[in-house]
Amino acid sequence: MTAPSSEGIDRNRELTMRLAGSAKTFTRIDGVSPEVATASKFRYEADMLQPLAKHSNKLTSTLSRVAQWSTYFEVPVSTCGIADILFVEVSPGVAEKRLAGGRSPILDLNELRCFIILQRVRIGFTAEEIAQRVGLSAVGLRRGPLxxxxxxxxxxxxxxxxxxxxxxxxxPVRKIIAVEVKRTDWRGAMAQAKNYLSFADRSYIAMEPSAAMHAVNQSTWVDNLGIGVASVDATTRQVSVLRRGDRPSVGASRVHRYLAAEYILNLISSDATSGPISHVFGSNLSVSAGVDPRRQNGANLLLEELLPLG
Structure with a gap:
């Protein structure tokens, strides 16, 4: 293990002093001084979605103040998991032109890999040549993706x-900010948000204030991963950015970024803002009261409502 630099020690000491002092001195990004603890708690994680959607500018402004952002929920991106929220800048006219031409979204990872590989050559590839590049058999490609x-x-x-x-x-997408929403499980949130860095320009965790402050205090974790931290207050329903998300150190995987864009295009084509909402281990993932922003139109249904009964 490498010894921490003096600069890192000073940064950690400054953060610790700010956390230990008055909340008024802790104004990380947007000038809001979040409380270390809050008397009111969210009942479900889904209850945090509406405040985050309403105050999306708190997160999107950390990347661009001039982009036109759209909000999408429950977006699956292959092995990267299902993103709770994606704030997206869509390329003007690209989605409309593509859909008008009958070019449907490509939602299978291997299909997309094959299609992107074929973009590189003028005379095309045989199934065998494609197979060498994607690591699958030519017979399997002919029967499946191709x-x-x-x-x-x-x-x-x-x-x-x-x-x-x-x-x-x-x-069809210019910029993506991914958000993992958890009430208190900051370790689980960090692990999931790390996966989003394979396709997003920035990745955040959003938690209740006390948990968010605890996550920020784990400076080694957040600094090494480059994940942003936001707090959502159950009483005021305000959102505060405690730490900006960093640009991914390695850069997003092109194919995973394209796959995320294809799932977003699929939502656009269905005039939807959310992927399916499912029950997990018998737990209800909808809101405890009020409006669920994922269910603003008929396209956003519980997964069980999309399946035949019996």
Whole structure:
């Protein structure tokens, strides 16, 4: 283990002194002084979504004050998990043009990998050449991803079996801020938010004030991961940014970023703002009272409502 630098020690000491002192001295980003503890608690994590959506500018302004942001909930991104909230800047006109041309979202990771690989060449690739690049068998590709891409008009094939893209891919999304929402489990929130860095420009955890302050106090964790921390107060329903999210040190994975964009495009095509809401281990994931921002129209249903009975 490398010994901490003097700069890191000074930063940690300053943070510790601020946490130990008056809350009025702790104004991390937006000038709001969050309480170390709050008398009121959220009943469910879903109750925190409405304040975060309402005060989305507190998080989005840390990346861009001029972008036009949209809010989406419960967005699945392959192995990265299901993001509680994505604040997204959509590329103007790209989604509309794509959907108007009948180019449906590509929601399977292997299909998308194949399609992106085909963007790189003019004469196309055979199934064997694609297989070498994605690590799958040529037979499996022909029976699965390539067959589905052909049936939906995303790729074409010639007499010698070369596959070419039927259209050129343009990412419909410019910027993504991902948010993992937890009431108190800051370790679990950090682990999930770390996964979002594989596709997002910034990643945050949003928690009740006491838990959020505790997370910020774990400076080694938040500094090493570069994850932002926000607090959501159950009494005032205000959102405060305690630590800005950092730009991912390695950079987002291109294919996972495209996959996130495809799921967002899928929501846009359905005029929806949320993916399916499911029960987890028998727990209700909806709000305890008031409006659930994920259910603003008929497209946002509980997962059980999408499945046939019996």
């Amino acid at each position: 067959k589905r891409l052909l049936s939906r008009g995303h790729v074409a094939t010639d007499k010698v079996g070369r596959f070419t893209p039927a259209w050129r891919y343009v990412n």
